[in-house]
Amino acid sequence: MTAALLPTSSALYERVQRIIPPMEWPVFSGDIDAILKLKRERDAVILAHNYQTPEIFHCVADIVGDSLALARRAMEVDAGTIVLAGVHFMAETAKLLNPGKTVLIPDSGAGCSLADSITAEDVRLMRQRYPGVPVVTYVNTSAAVKAESDICCTSGNALAVVESLGVPRVMMLPDEYLAQNIAAQTDVEIIPWQGHCEVHERFTPADIRELREAHPGVTVLAHPECPPEVVAEADFAGSTAAMSDYVGRHRPASVVLMTECSMSDNVAVDHPDVEFVRPCNLCPHMKRITLANIRAALEENRHEVTIDPLVADGARRAVERMLEV
Ligand code: 13P
Ligand code: SF4
Numbered sequence: 001m002t003a004a005l006l007p008t009s010s011a012l013y014e015r016v017q018r019i020i021p022p023m024e025w026p027v028f029s030g031d032i033d034a035i036l037k038l039k040r041e042r043d044a045v046i047l048a049h050n051y052q053t054p055e056i057f058h059c060v061a062d063i064v065g066d067s068l069a070l071a072r073r074a075m076e077v078d079a080g081t082i083v084l085a086g087v088h089f090m091a092e093t094a095k096l097l098n099p100g101k102t103v104l105i106p107d108s109g110a111g112c113s114l115a116d117s118i119t120a121e122d123v124r125l126m127r128q129r130y131p132g133v134p135v136v137t138y139v140n141t142s143a144a145v146k147a148e149s150d151i152c153c154t155s156g157n158a159l160a161v162v163e164s165l166g167v168p169r170v171m172m173l174p175d176e177y178l179a180q181n182i183a184a185q186t187d188v189e190i191i192p193w194q195g196h197c198e199v200h201e202r203f204t205p206a207d208i209r210e211l212r213e214a215h216p217g218v219t220v221l222a223h224p225e226c227p228p229e230v231v232a233e234a235d236f237a238g239s240t241a242a243m244s245d246y247v248g249r250h251r252p253a254s255v256v257l258m259t260e261c262s263m264s265d266n267v268a269v270d271h272p273d274v275e276f277v278r279p280c281n282l283c284p285h286m287k288r289i290t291l292a293n294i295r296a297a298l299e300e301n302r303h304e305v306t307i308d309p310l311v312a313d314g315a316r317r318a319v320e321r322m323l324e325v
Contacts, residue, residue, distance in 0.1 A: 008033060009036075012059045016269060031291035031294075031295050034295050043081060044079055044081035044082070044083055044298060045082055047084050047094060048060075048061035048085035049070060050240035051260040051262050051263060052085045052286065053287075053290075054265045064266075066155070066241035067093070070090055071322075075323075077098065082101055082102070082104070083106065087111060088115070092142070093139060095307055096307065096312060096315055096316045096319055097319065097320075099316075103305040106290070106302075108303040109285075110286065112140050112197075113196065113198040114140040114174055114195045117194070117196070118141060118173055119142075120145050120148045123135060123148035135173060136172045138178060139322075143307045144311045145173075146314070150165075151318055153172075153322055155225065156238070156239035157322065157325060158224070162186055165188075168188060170188055171192075171193075172193075174195030175192075175195055175197065177196065177224070177225055177226060180192060181224040182224070196225075199281045200227075204229075205229045207258070208234065215254055215256070218252075218255065220236075221234060221237070221238070221247075222259070223243070224237050243263065243267075244266075251271070254274070254275035256279065257280065258280075260282065264278050
């Protein structure tokens with residue numbers, strides 16, 4: 001691309017002007033221009049999860065999506081450096097699939113309550129307790145946990161992964177609610193673990209009933225990390241990408257996304273005709289990623305993601321097996 005064709009922050013503002021007020025834009029524009037320049041100089045691409053804030057998601061990211069899309073698209077990256085605007089397990093997945101590339105996460109403390117809920121030793125103990133039962137591990141886990149697993153899944157493919165194994169019983173770790181929500185859709189018996197997402201566990205069926213009363217006709221979409229009682233009251237449950245697709249396909253007059261707050265902002269950019277009702281919960285881990293630390297990551301090559309070679313092969317096998325389903 002020639003310099004004349006490169007986007008600048010002022011051209012990008014048009015895209016997000018309904019979401020970011022003009023008064024706030026100067027706070028972002030300097031970092032955006034610097035990041036666009038650094039990406040070219042460093043041969044870098046930015047992968048951003050759907051929960052990143054709009055100035056990251058719409059203005060500096062090259063590839064956006066849910067965890068499944070980010071894993072798939074990570075395999076197609078030509079650039080030498082990947083900056084993962086998301087949480088640590090997502091950066092580890094990108095590194096597993098790109099062992100020869102530099103993978104950076106702008107804040108190495110961007111964790112996940114689900115990933116923190118289980119260790120590799122816990123998985124080994126579960127295998128002793130349920131001998132011969134395959135372990136399906138949510139990607140929201142460390143590489144060490146993945147290495148102890150037969151196959152990974154995301155919220156976008158969990159049902160297909162469970163059913164692909166052709167067995168009557170599986171362990172599904174560590175998200176108890178995702179496991180219960182999948183169990184409701186299959187004859188495969190599912191043994192869960194008691195991990196929860198600290199963002200989605202806070203939604204309740206009463207929240208949905210109150211929303212429906214306050215906004216008659218509102219369409220309610222929920223992430224499958226929500227408790228089953230919440231999913232039961234929603235009109236649709238699916239991964240972050242599936243919720244976004246639902247809005248595009250059905251164009252509800254008004255919608256509420258029972259998930260992390262930035263989702264509504266990001267989806268709203270492409271759907272000015274849809275009213276987004278916005279009770280939401282913030283993910284403190286996703287919110288650790290900012291334009292300032294993305295810029296610093298590119299300027300100072302920090303924080304590089306490395307994976308213990310003793311676990312990398314096993315973890316990669318579990319992720320690649322998922323991508324074949
Ligand atoms: P998705 O795979 O649906 O994007 O979910 C990731 C996540 O962390 C949800 O809390
Ligand atoms: Fe983890 Fe929940 Fe945050 Fe997703 S929203 S990264 S599952 S804590």
